[in-house]
Amino acid sequence: AYKQETTNFMGWDILPYIALRGGATYGNLNYSFNDTKESVSQNMYQMRAALGLTMYETARFEIEGSFFTKGKERKDFGALENVEISNENIELMANAYMNLGHYRYIRPFAGIGAGAAFINTKGDIISEDNTRLSAMATLGLAMPFGCYSVDVAARYNYIDVQSGLHNFSGDIGIRYMKL
Numbered sequence: 811a812y813k814q815e816t817t818n819f820m821g822w823d824i825l826p827y828i829a830l831r832g833g834a835t836y837g838n839l840n841y842s843f844n845d846t847k848e849s850v851s852q853n854m855y856q857m858r859a860a861l862g863l864t865m866y867e868t869a870r871f872e873i874e875g876s877f878f879t880k881g882k883e884r885k886d887f888g889a890l891e892n893v894e895i896s897n898e899n900i901e902l903m904a905n906a907y908m909n910l911g912h913y914r915y916i917r918p919f920a921g922i923g924a925g926a927a928f929i930n931t932k933g934d935i936i937s938e939d940n941t942r943l944s945a946m947a948t949l950g951l952a953m954p955f956g957c958y959s960v961d962v963a964a965r966y967n968y969i970d971v972q973s974g975l976h977n978f979s980g981d982i983g984i985r986y987m988k989l
Contacts, residue, residue: 833981852881
């Protein structure tokens with residue numbers, strides 16, 4: 811069996827890694843205008859890049875940047891009909907993951923994260939740039955082999971903009987653990 815060489819730092823057995831992930835996102839922006847609240851649904855693609863540390867093959871901590879494609883939809887707001895709303899966002903998150911069990915080949919994990927989202931909402935009636943709090947929850951499977959790991963994950967991400975932006979994502983990624 812292949813064993814990663816870890817570094818002992820202040821008594822912690824750590825292993826640095828870099829990760830790239832990509833997938834699809836269903837976004838739901840609750841937007842209020844003209845005394846009317848609408849749910850704007852958007853399908854987007856996302857790319858994530860992260861730098862992190864694995865500790866004792868049980869927990870991981872990382873800093874992650876997430877980049878989303880533009881999502882847009884048309885909605886009616888009272889007397890205003892067929893109004894276009896588009897949304898773009900970039901996120902910077904601090905994430906923590908915990909392996910669930912001590913499995914060798916397929917490792918289930920759960921994670922949480924918090925950070926900042928940089929949101930640009932545009933359309934026929936609006937143009938706003940916001941920096942807001944973002945929170946994330948993840949469930950996934952890691953499949954380690956050698957100095958790589960393939961990760962498959964489902965994510966829920968909440969961004970505190972308007973009446974809430976809810977992103978539901980599925981992604982696949984690879985971690986390289988020999989830096």
